[in-house]
Amino acid sequence: MNASDSEKNDLRRKIQDWAIRQGSVARDPQNWKALREAAVRYCRELGTIIPGGEIAPSAPGVQADRTSQRLLEIATLGPDAALAELGSGMGGLTEQEAELRLREHGPNAIRQEKRPILVSELAMRLRSPLNLLLLILATASFALDDRKTAVLIAVIVVLSNLLSLWQERRAKLEAEKLRALVKTTATVVRRATGTALPVSREIPLECLTPGDVIHLSAGDMVPADVRVLAAKDFFVNQAALTGESMPVEKFGSAQTAPAPLELENLCFMATNVVSGSATAVVVQTGAGTYFGSIAGHLLGRRVLTSFDQGLNRFAMLMIRFMLVMVPLVFLLNGFTKGDWMEAFLFGVAVAVGLTPEILPMIVTINLAKGALAMSRKRVIVKQLSAIQNFGAMDILCTDKTGTLTQGRVVLERHLDLRGEESPRVLEFAFLSSHFQSGLKNLLDDAVLLHALEDGLPQTDGDWLKVDEIPFDFVRRRMSVVLEREPGRHRLVCKGAVEEMLAVCTHGDAEGERFDLDESHRRRLKESTAALNEEGFRVLAVAYKDIETPEISYDASAEKELALIGYVAFLDPPKDSAAAAIAELREHGVAIKILTGDNEIVTRKICHDVGLSMERVALGSAIEQLPDSELGHLLETTTVFAKLSPLQKARIIGLLQQRGHVVGFLGDGINDGPALKEADVGISVDGAVDVAKESADIILLEKNLEVLDDGVIEGRKVFGNIVKYLKMGASSNFGNMFSVVGASAFLPFLPMTPPQVLLNNLLYDLSQTTVATDDVDPEYLDRPRQWEIGHIARFMLCVGPVSSLFDYLTYFVLFSVFDAWTRPELFHTGWFVESLLSQTLIVHVIRTEKIPFLESRASLPLLATTVAICCVGIWLPYSSLAANLGFTALPGGYWPLLFLILAGYIALTQTIKVWLNRKYRID
Numbered sequence: 001m002n003a004s005d006s007e008k009n010d011l012r013r014k015i016q017d018w019a020i021r022q023g024s025v026a027r028d029p030q031n032w033k034a035l036r037e038a039a040v041r042y043c044r045e046l047g048t049i050i051p052g053g054e055i056a057p058s059a060p061g062v063q064a065d066r067t068s069q070r071l072l073e074i075a076t077l078g079p080d081a082a083l084a085e086l087g088s089g090m091g092g093l094t095e096q097e098a099e100l101r102l103r104e105h106g107p108n109a110i111r112q113e114k115r116p117i118l119v120s121e122l123a124m125r126l127r128s129p130l131n132l133l134l135l136i137l138a139t140a141s142f143a144l145d146d147r148k149t150a151v152l153i154a155v156i157v158v159l160s161n162l163l164s165l166w167q168e169r170r171a172k173l174e175a176e177k178l179r180a181l182v183k184t185t186a187t188v189v190r191r192a193t194g195t196a197l198p199v200s201r202e203i204p205l206e207c208l209t210p211g212d213v214i215h216l217s218a219g220d221m222v223p224a225d226v227r228v229l230a231a232k233d234f235f236v237n238q239a240a241l242t243g244e245s246m247p248v249e250k251f252g253s254a255q256t257a258p259a260p261l262e263l264e265n266l267c268f269m270a271t272n273v274v275s276g277s278a279t280a281v282v283v284q285t286g287a288g289t290y291f292g293s294i295a296g297h298l299l300g301r302r303v304l305t306s307f308d309q310g311l312n313r314f315a316m317l318m319i320r321f322m323l324v325m326v327p328l329v330f331l332l333n334g335f336t337k338g339d340w341m342e343a344f345l346f347g348v349a350v351a352v353g354l355t356p357e358i359l360p361m362i363v364t365i366n367l368a369k370g371a372l373a374m375s376r377k378r379v380i381v382k383q384l385s386a387i388q389n390f391g392a393m394d395i396l397c398t399d400k401t402g403t404l405t406q407g408r409v410v411l412e413r414h415l416d417l418r419g420e421e422s423p424r425v426l427e428f429a430f431l432s433s434h435f436q437s438g439l440k441n442l443l444d445d446a447v448l449l450h451a452l453e454d455g456l457p458q459t460d461g462d463w464l465k466v467d468e469i470p471f472d473f474v475r476r477r478m479s480v481v482l483e484r485e486p487g488r489h490r491l492v493c494k495g496a497v498e499e500m501l502a503v504c505t506h507g508d509a510e511g512e513r514f515d516l517d518e519s520h521r522r523r524l525k526e527s528t529a530a531l532n533e534e535g536f537r538v539l540a541v542a543y544k545d546i547e548t549p550e551i552s553y554d555a556s557a558e559k560e561l562a563l564i565g566y567v568a569f570l571d572p573p574k575d576s577a578a579a580a581i582a583e584l585r586e587h588g589v590a591i592k593i594l595t596g597d598n599e600i601v602t603r604k605i606c607h608d609v610g611l612s613m614e615r616v617a618l619g620s621a622i623e624q625l626p627d628s629e630l631g632h633l634l635e636t637t638t639v640f641a642k643l644s645p646l647q648k649a650r651i652i653g654l655l656q657q658r659g660h661v662v663g664f665l666g667d668g669i670n671d672g673p674a675l676k677e678a679d680v681g682i683s684v685d686g687a688v689d690v691a692k693e694s695a696d697i698i699l700l701e702k703n704l705e706v707l708d709d710g711v712i713e714g715r716k717v718f719g720n721i722v723k724y725l726k727m728g729a730s731s732n733f734g735n736m737f738s739v740v741g742a743s744a745f746l747p748f749l750p751m752t753p754p755q756v757l758l759n760n761l762l763y764d765l766s767q768t769t770v771a772t773d774d775v776d777p778e779y780l781d782r783p784r785q786w787e788i789g790h791i792a793r794f795m796l797c798v799g800p801v802s803s804l805f806d807y808l809t810y811f812v813l814f815s816v817f818d819a820w821t822r823p824e825l826f827h828t829g830w831f832v833e834s835l836l837s838q839t840l841i842v843h844v845i846r847t848e849k850i851p852f853l854e855s856r857a858s859l860p861l862l863a864t865t866v867a868i869c870c871v872g873i874w875l876p877y878s879s880l881a882a883n884l885g886f887t888a889l890p891g892g893y894w895p896l897l898f899l900i901l902a903g904y905i906a907l908t909q910t911i912k913v914w915l916n917r918k919y920r921i922d
Contacts, residue, residue, distance in 0.1 A: 067290055071225060071260040074283050078254045079229040083281055088211035090229070090279075091198035092189035101209040108208040108224055108285035155761075186223040189213040212282040217437070218275045218470065222267045225289040226280035228252045233470050233554065234276035236267050247274040260290055272672065275472035277437055313788045314725055325736045332743040346753050362724045365771040370717035377709045378700035386696035388721075389680045390663070391714025394588055394783040395655055396707065397648070397674070398665040400595040400602055404609050404704075405571040409442040411450035412536065413568040417509045419527060424510065425565035426451060428541050432494045435465045435480040443539065446569055467553045475499060481546070481553050489546040493558055494567070496598075497528050500540035506562040508543075513562060528566060532600035535608075536568040577609040580704035587711055588782035592638055594648045594664075594674070599641045612638045619643040622651075631658055649673035661783060665699075665707070682707070718784045719775040722791070724767055727845050729795040731763070731838040734802030738834075741807060748823040752885050755831050766839045766868040769860035776847055776855060797911055798845070802837060805904040809833045812896050824887040828876050832889065833897055835872040837904050839865050844908050848916055851909070 074082050083089050093101070135157060185202040190212075192199070200215060205223045208214070214226065222236065228250045235247035238261065250264055257263045267280060269289040286292055330347035334340045367388075371381040381387060398404075414429060416422035430451040433444035463482040466489055471478035477495020484490070493500070501524065507516050514520075528538045542561040550557075581591055591611060595602055599616050607613055617633060619642040625633065631654045640651065648664075652674055655662045664671070664678035675681035675694035683695035699706055742750035751759070809830055813819035819826035842865055847855035856862070876886045 067225075067284060067288060067292075068260050071263075071266055071283060071290065072257075074227050075260070075263045075265055076254055076256050079227075079252055081254075082227045082229070083213075086211045086227075086281055086283065088213060088281055090189075090213060091191050092213040093209070093211050094191045098190060098207075098209055098212065101211060102207065105209055105285055105288070107206040109206045184221065184223075186220070187215040189215070208282055208285055210282050210285060214280055214282065215277070215437075216267070216273050216280060217277040218273050218472070220273045222269055222271045222273065224269050224282045224286075225284040225291075226267045227283050228265045228267060229279045229281055231278040232276050232468055233472070234278040235274040235472070236271050237274050238268065238271045250278065252278075276470045277468070313786065314729075314791065317729075317788060317792055321733070321736075325740070329736070329739055329743055332740065333749060336743065337747070337749065342749065346749050346751075346756070362767065362770060363721055365768070366717045366720050369771045370713050373713050374710055377706055377713075379706055379710050380698040380700065381696075382698065383696045386680055387714045388718045389661060389714070390697065390710050391712075391716075391718045392661040392783050392785045393663040393680055393711060393714075395590050395592060395660045396584065396663045396665065397592045397594050397652060397655075397678070398704075399667070399671065400593055400597060400605055404573055404577045404593070404605050406574050409446045409537070409569045409571045411446040411567055412570045413531075414450075414565065415568065416565040417507050417524070417563065422510065422565055425541055425567065426454065428492055428543060428564060429494060429539075429567045431463060431482060432478070432480055432492045432541070435463070435482065436468060436470075436478055442571075443537070443569055447567065466549070469553055469555055469558065471495070475555060475558070477503075477558065479553075479558055481557075483549075487549060489549045491544045491546060491553070491557060491561070492541075493543065493561055494539050494541045497525070497538055497540045497566070498598075500542055500561075500563065501525075503558045504540075504542050504561045504563040506560075508562040508564045516563065524563070529600055531566070531568050532598060533604060535572065535601065535604045536570055537597070537601055538566050538568050540566055573605055573608045574704075576705050580708055581609055581611065583708045584704065584711070587708065587780065589708075589711060590638075592634075592640065592651075594640050594643055594651060596643055597641060602639055602641045606639050615639075616641055619647050622647055627654060630654055634658070645671070645673050649677040652677045661785060712780050715780050715784050716775045719779050720770050720773055722784075723773065723842075723846050724770050725791055726794050726798075727767065727838075727842050729791060730798040730845070731802060731841070733795045733799030734806070735834065735838070737800055737803035738806035738830075741803070742810065742830075746826075748826075751827050751831060755827055755885060758884065759831055759835050762835055762868050762871060763838055766842070766864045769858070769864045770842075770846075772858045772860040773846060774855075774858055776849060778848065794915060797915055798908060801908050801911055802841070802904065804907075805837065805900050806830065806834065808900055808903075809897075812893075812900070816896070817890060817893065822887075824885060825889070828881075828886045828889055829893060831886070832872050832876065833900065836869050836897070837901055839868050839872075840901060841905065841908055844905055844912060848912070851905075 074085060077085055087097075135154075184205050186205055186208055187200055188203050188208065189198045189200050190203075191197060198213075205221075208224050213229070214223070216222065216226075216234070228234070230252045231250050234250045236250055237247050248264065250267060252265060255263050255265050260266055261268070266283075267278075268291060270291040284290070284292075326347050330343050333343035333346055337343060367385065370387045374381055374387070414422055414426040416425055426447075429447050433447040436444065463484050465480060466483050467481040469479040469481075475495070476499045477493055479491050479493040481489050481491050493503075501516075501521055504516055507514050507520060507524075516524075528540075531538050540563060542563045544557075544561045546557075584591060593602065593606060593611065596619075599618060603613055603616060615637050616639045617637045619640070622630060622633075622640070622643070630651075634651060634655055635658070640647075643651075648666075648671070652662050652664055656677075656679065661679045663680040663682055664674045665682040666675055667684045671683075672694050675683060680697060681695040682697045682699065684699045684701070697710070739750055810826075813826050813829045817825060817829070819829065842861070843851040843857055846857060846861075849855040857865070875881060875884065876889050881887065
């Protein structure tokens with residue numbers, strides 16, 4: 001059956017809609033049947049067979065179909081049957097079994113692009129348009145018996161590509177070593193061989209294998225495709241696969257559905273746990289996962305960063321310039337000299353000379369150098385291009401805890417409702433922290449440590465845990481249900497004060513129970529506010545005895561509780577925080593605090609570290625503001641408290657819309673959306689999995705001083721890249737003006753094609769060490785972003801200056817040395833002047849100061865520029881001179897050349913200073 005074009009488009013739309021929604025229409029059997037039939041008919045029309053009639057999302061093929069079928073089969077089984085099918089049990093695999101399965105199935109890692117061998121990678125590079133053009137030129141020259149040109153072009157192509165390839169491979173190897181320092185782990189249950197005793201421990205994700213039993217809790221990345229065995233208030237964010245922003249609750253019961261993502265007892269690799277806890281068994285790992293089955297379609301795809309876009313804009317600027325200049329040079333030489341082949345070869349050589357061929361290598365060297373420098377300061381760069389964004393960042397948004405504070409929480413007080421120290425409050429807090437298995441945090445650790453140091457009798461042995469209601473960021477509390485006497489349960493709850501008061505109807509002051517009326521609530525809020533003002537983080541503790549026990553409990557059980565007191569924690573400001581904030585401010589980076597903590601504690605900490613506290617915006621108020629009003633508020637407000645995760649991401653997005661480059665430093669579950677939204681996502685090695693995976697940069701220590709070092713390093717990297725762009729663009733632009741003028745009146749070519757290419761090669765070699773150069777301290781004072789218009793203006797102003805002195809060189813060669821009748825002398829004289837002028841002018845363009853006197857280049861850059869100048873002076877007298885078309889220069893040429901170069905340097909310095917003052921090019 002042949003389908004019409006409109007029918008094909010309709011079917012394609014339906015299938016694509018299915019791939020996006022991952023089977024959401026299949027809830028209706030009629031929709032599922034119709035869509036399945038449409039997909040089968042469409043695929044038959046295209047000559048494609050869907051294995052088993054299964055519609056696979058994103059058309060991943062046979063592997064996806066097998067993956068789906070396996071997951072669907074396991075989902076229909078009960079927990080025990082699913083474990084048996086996978087050859088496992090609740091105690092997990094033995095170490096020996098796990099090792100054997102790991103050998104069979106391979107590591108739990110998504111297939112990545114294989115690094116090609118050196119020869120293959122070089123061949124791939126040679127297929128670029130520029131290199132193909134050069135190779136065609138070399139072949140044509142060889143065919144026309146111009147072997148010198150052919151050899152020189154081949155040398156340029158091979159040498160430039162080998163240098164770039166070597167640097168990029170070296171940078172990638174170093175980046176891989178750095179990334180290996182940051183490990184993401186999973187909590188797995190394993191049994192030692194020969195024993196039935198299971199032990200939970202953390203292992204790297206790649207070591208998981210089918211049949212492993214794992215524990216998942218809030219903040220974890222789902223490490224593989226897993227079948228949930230038991231769950232408690234377990235919500236998973238599947239947006240990475242489905243695009244749905246709302247978390248999905250998962251259960252352990254057997255289920256059936258047309259497609260895996262429809263099932264509520266399966267979790268998939270590349271998703272993350274929002275709240276709750278669960279025990280699950282691994283079904284598929286690595287490339288065999290649902291995500292892995294379509295990962296091959298994603299390999300090689302990369303979203304362009306602002307850094308990449310800036311480089312592309314510069315490349316387009318040069319291409320537009322070439323499209324005008326190269327045809328003009330070709331036509332001028334063709335009409336004036338009459339040799340169109342020679343004119344063509346010269347035009348191509350000019351095109352090559354206009355192109356900054358080693359720009360990719362310069363960029364890679366700079367980024368790799370920056371990454372290595374940052375690694376020495378305990379900063380791991382996951383994405384090299386993030387370094388430039390680091391330098392361009394003008395606003396850093398950060399959480400408060402662990403960044404401004406020491407991140408070392410200590411339990412200082414445990415108070416009853418009368419404000420007196422109470423062992424009973426400590427005991428209840430200890431039971432809550434000891435038995436909870438969901439979200440782990442520093443507060444629970446502080447409670448347990450304090451109880452141990454305080455000599456609290458270990459009463460946990462008298463209690464049996466019945467159930468748990470895990471923490472989430474909506475309720476902002478958690479509960480455990482315990483049993484000490486048969487048939488009588490006690491719910492112990494702790495959490496944020498406001499949220500706890502909302503579910504407490506009674507107070508309990510050392511056994512004296514009373515109703516909580518408004519006056520009580522007001523006094524209780526006042527007492528906790530007083531603690532907050534002293535810098536304490538306060539959690540309320542409450543309980544409820546349950547006379548009629550239930551098998552399981554959920555959040556609805558958290559009502560009619562009796563408040564017994566508070567536990568107060570102190571996380572003092574870091575000694576270095578105030579100085580670090582001042583340094584960032586001096587370097588043009590504004591700090592904004594985005595925290596979920598309450599306003600009073602936030603005010604206290606921010607005041608202690610010197611942050612502006614004129615206004616604190618709360619999440620509840622922000623929620624009511626439209627984007628336009630919130631955007632204005634963001635410009636004048638430094639501290640935002642009581643924020644939800646989505647509010648943090650919204651703030652960052654609005655700052656970006658207003659032209660800011662925004663970094664975000666976070667390490668918690670609720671920081672994931674903000675880390676993704678920011679231009680630079682920054683996390684720490686001790687962060688939860690989802691934060692580390694979302695970040696571009698990982699800090700091995702959470703310290704704002706380290707961030708300031710990273711900002712400076714990013715600006716150094718960008719500064720050296722911009723130096724090369726300015727030098728290359730202005731030099732090439734000036735050379736082309738000189739070529740056009742010489743082509744118009746000379747009876748011969750201004751230079752031969754090999755000489756043009758050799759000049760370009762030597763100049764490029766002199767710039768390979770620009771990454772080692774120092775950057776003026778003034779350049780580091782403020783954020784740096786791409787300003788292609790400024791680079792273009794610099795090129796248009798400084799380029800003609802070099803042409804002016806090229807024309808002066810022409811005049812000297814014709815009037816003093818009679819080069820009009822001696823083309824070799826003209827070629828040699830201009831070659832030497834051109835090479836020396838553009839190589840030495842590097843030292844003027846690299847700084848805003850007076851070169852050599854106020855600012856000197858790095859030793860490697862100085863060495864390469866001097867070496868290339870020496871090569872240029874030596875070539876006319878070398879044994880290579882005849883082959884390259886050079887001749888010895890008369891002795892009188894050199895003093896005149898010195899004066900020309902001195903005048904060029906002086907005038908360029910003057911123009912540079914004028915431009916800097918008028919347009920602030922720096």
